[in-house]
Amino acid sequence: MEEKPKILITNDDGIHAAGLRALVQVLVATNQYEVYVSAPDSERSAVGHGILWQASNHATRVEIEGATAYGVQGTPADCASLGVSKALFPGLVPDLVISGINIGANCGYHVVYSGTVAGAREAFLQGFPSLALSYDWVAGKSDVQDFKKGAEACLPLINSVLAESRNKEYPKASFLNINLPTDVNRHKGYKLTKQGKCLINIGWKQITSSIQDGKSAMEITSVAGEELLSSFTPSQIPLTFKREVIGPAKPEEVDTDYGALQQGYISVTPLAALSPASVADQDYYEDWIQRVAESQASSSL
Numbered sequence: 001m002e003e004k005p006k007i008l009i010t011n012d013d014g015i016h017a018a019g020l021r022a023l024v025q026v027l028v029a030t031n032q033y034e035v036y037v038s039a040p041d042s043e044r045s046a047v048g049h050g051i052l053w054q055a056s057n058h059a060t061r062v063e064i065e066g067a068t069a070y071g072v073q074g075t076p077a078d079c080a081s082l083g084v085s086k087a088l089f090p091g092l093v094p095d096l097v098i099s100g101i102n103i104g105a106n107c108g109y110h111v112v113y114s115g116t117v118a119g120a121r122e123a124f125l126q127g128f129p130s131l132a133l134s135y136d137w138v139a140g141k142s143d144v145q146d147f148k149k150g151a152e153a154c155l156p157l158i159n160s161v162l163a164e165s166r167n168k169e170y171p172k173a174s175f176l177n178i179n180l181p182t183d184v185n186r187h188k189g190y191k192l193t194k195q196g197k198c199l200i201n202i203g204w205k206q207i208t209s210s211i212q213d214g215k216s217a218m219e220i221t222s223v224a225g226e227e228l229l230s231s232f233t234p235s236q237i238p239l240t241f242k243r244e245v246i247g248p249a250k251p252e253e254v255d256t257d258y259g260a261l262q263q264g265y266i267s268v269t270p271l272a273a274l275s276p277a278s279v280a281d282q283d284y285y286e287d288w289i290q291r292v293a294e295s296q297a298s299s300s301l
Contacts (some may be wrong), residue, residue, distance in 0.1 A: 012115025196256030
C-alpha cells in the first residue's frame with residue numbers, strides 16, 4: 001500500500017487560530033494525508049522572516065484531532081524550520097508544507113511583513129515544496145466557516161502540487177503565495193498572478209494626551225506605570241504611538257495578486273526567496289494552473 005503524503009502545517013496567527021484549524025480539519029477529513037502541525041503557541045502576525053537565534057525554543061504538544069501537533073514558542077519561520085528538521089518529528093520528511101490559512105490577505109509588498117509567507121518561504125529555503133494560504137477577511141462580511149470553504153477550494157491545488165512533486169516535475173526555484181477572495185464560496189477560479197505593489201496606507205497616531213501641571217494625562221492602567229511616569233519631568237515623559245490604517249491599498253491590474261483578489265479570483269503567485277519567480281517557472285505555472293482548472297471542472301460534472 002502506498003504511503004499517504006505527509007503535510008506539515010504552520011501559520012502566524014497561532015496554533016489555536018480558526019484558519020489553521022479549518023485547514024487541518026479539511027485535510028484530515030479527506031483521509032488522504034498524514035498531517036503534522038508546528039505552529040506558534042500564540043499570535044506572531046507581521047513578524048516577517050524573523051527567527052530566534054540564541055534563545056531556546058520550547059514546543060508543547062497540542063491536541064488536534066487527526067494530526068500530530070505542537071505549539072512552538074518561536075516565529076513562523078522557526079516553526080517551519082523546526083518542523084522539517086526531524087528534531088520535532090523524528091523521521092518526518094514532509095511532501096508539502098502549508099502556512100495558513102491566514103486571517104487577512106497577504107499581497108504585494110505585504111509579503112515582506114507576513115509571518116504566513118515567511119513560514120512557507122522558510123520551508124522553501126530548506127528544500128521543501130510549500131504554499132502560503134491567506135483569506136481576505138472583511139469584518140461584517142466574512143464568517144469563520146469561510147476558512148473551511150477556502151481550504152476546500154485549495155484542495156485541487158494541494159493535490160496537484162503533491163502529484164507534480166512526486167513525479168519530480170514541480171519547480172524547485174519558487175513557492176506559491178495563494179490568496180482567497182472574501183466571497184470565497186463564489187470565487188471565479190484560480191488565476192496565476194504576479195506580485196503587485198499594493199500596500200495598505202498605515203500611519204502612526206500619538207496616543208498620549210497633553211501634559212498638564214507637570215503630570216501626564218495619558219491613560220495609565222497600572223500602578224507600576226504611574227510610578228514610572230512620576231520619575232520623569234514633563235519634558236522627559238516618553239511619547240506613545242500606535243499604528244492606524246489611514247486608507248486601503250490602491251487598485252491594481254487584474255494580473256497582480258491584489259488585483260485578481262479584488263476581482264474575486266483565487267490568486268496564485270509564484271515567489272522566489274527575494275524576488276518574483278523566474279520566467280521559466282512562470283511558463284510552467286501557466287500550463288499547470290490550466291490543467292488543475294480543467295481537472296477540477298471535469299470532476300464536478
